[in-house]
Amino acid sequence: MTAAAHQNANRIGTDAIPVRHMDFEFDDSVPTFWFAGDPLRTMILTALSGTFPEGERMFMRSVRHYQKAIKDPELQKQVKAFIGQEAHHGKEHQTFNDMMTRKGIPVDFIDRYTKEGLKRIEKFYSPQRLLAKTCALEHFTALFAELLLAHPELIDEVDDQLKPLWVWHAIEESEHKAVAYDVFQEQVDSYWIRVSEMAVTTIMFSFFSTLHTAQLLQAAKQQPGQRRMGVGQRLKGLWQHRDVLAELGKHYLAYYKPDFHPSQKDSRALRDKGLEMLSRYVGDKAYLSV
Numbered sequence: 001m002t003a004a005a006h007q008n009a010n011r012i013g014t015d016a017i018p019v020r021h022m023d024f025e026f027d028d029s030v031p032t033f034w035f036a037g038d039p040l041r042t043m044i045l046t047a048l049s050g051t052f053p054e055g056e057r058m059f060m061r062s063v064r065h066y067q068k069a070i071k072d073p074e075l076q077k078q079v080k081a082f083i084g085q086e087a088h089h090g091k092e093h094q095t096f097n098d099m100m101t102r103k104g105i106p107v108d109f110i111d112r113y114t115k116e117g118l119k120r121i122e123k124f125y126s127p128q129r130l131l132a133k134t135c136a137l138e139h140f141t142a143l144f145a146e147l148l149l150a151h152p153e154l155i156d157e158v159d160d161q162l163k164p165l166w167v168w169h170a171i172e173e174s175e176h177k178a179v180a181y182d183v184f185q186e187q188v189d190s191y192w193i194r195v196s197e198m199a200v201t202t203i204m205f206s207f208f209s210t211l212h213t214a215q216l217l218q219a220a221k222q223q224p225g226q227r228r229m230g231v232g233q234r235l236k237g238l239w240q241h242r243d244v245l246a247e248l249g250k251h252y253l254a255y256y257k258p259d260f261h262p263s264q265k266d267s268r269a270l271r272d273k274g275l276e277m278l279s280r281y282v283g284d285k286a287y288l289s290v
């Protein structure tokens with residue numbers, strides 16, 4: 001076997017779902033309110049990031065449960081790539097979360113809370129329903145990811161050190177958006193479980209995202225130099241993105257169609273645009289994979 005063939009045989013990712021190594025390092029010069037100096041937008045995304053390492057580990061477990069039973073060899077390869085990408089997302093977001101915790105924003109609390117909550121869910125959920133939860137959350141991440149790739153101006157005011165983290169994660173969520181879904185369709189194939197779990201997950205996701213954001217905003221009040229802001233002022237930053245955010249509704253609802261498939265929305269052009277943007281920050285790493 002040639003060296004190249006050997007490397008190819010050991011490769012985790014596929015051409016369409018490459019596993020990239022980012023190895024981000026965020027130094028403490030990143031401002032605490034790294035999104036336009038705005039506590040609300042900063043804490044919405046920081047709270048999300050706090051749930052990623054444990055949430056993505058749950059995604060991996062739910063798919064791994066079916067890994068050996070998967071019949072389609074192509075899907076087998078995609079599952080390995082999916083697990084590889086999600087493992088790296090957890091690692092990089094942990095680096096970011098640790099930096100925010102060092103700054104006095106208790107992201108470590110959200111991480112522990114998510115771990116405990118998922119442990120309880122996994123105790124009484126069937127493997128089918130757990131996989132349906134992963135599919136539902138993967139639909140959410142793909143929605144947000146593709147919104148960001150279509151409207152990169154959304155993160156214009158994010159600190160430059162953090163832009164590549166969000167752009168890289170968005171690209172890879174778009175790349176693997178159909179994998180958990182395809183495993184579900186092959187192994188479970190239940191419209192009722194899929195959409196009922198989406199309804200439950202929507203309520204839980206909205207509730208916990210709001211709760212965690214409020215918890216972080218409360219803790220952020222202790223930060224030096226915090227101005228007192230009214231609700232109107234706090235919502236102003238978010239309100240300027242209202243037209244773009246309204247697009248989410250239509251794509252969210254598509255999930256409830258009986259013939260829905262994540263790939264119905266062809267996002268290759270968006271990902272190419274995202275990769276070009278990412279390469280401006282990290283160079284060739286945007287295209288290299290393992």
Ligand SMILES: [Fe+2]
Nearest residue numbers: 056086089173
């Ligand atoms: Fe991810």
Ligand SMILES: [Fe+2]
Nearest residue numbers: 086138141173
């Ligand atoms: Fe994902």
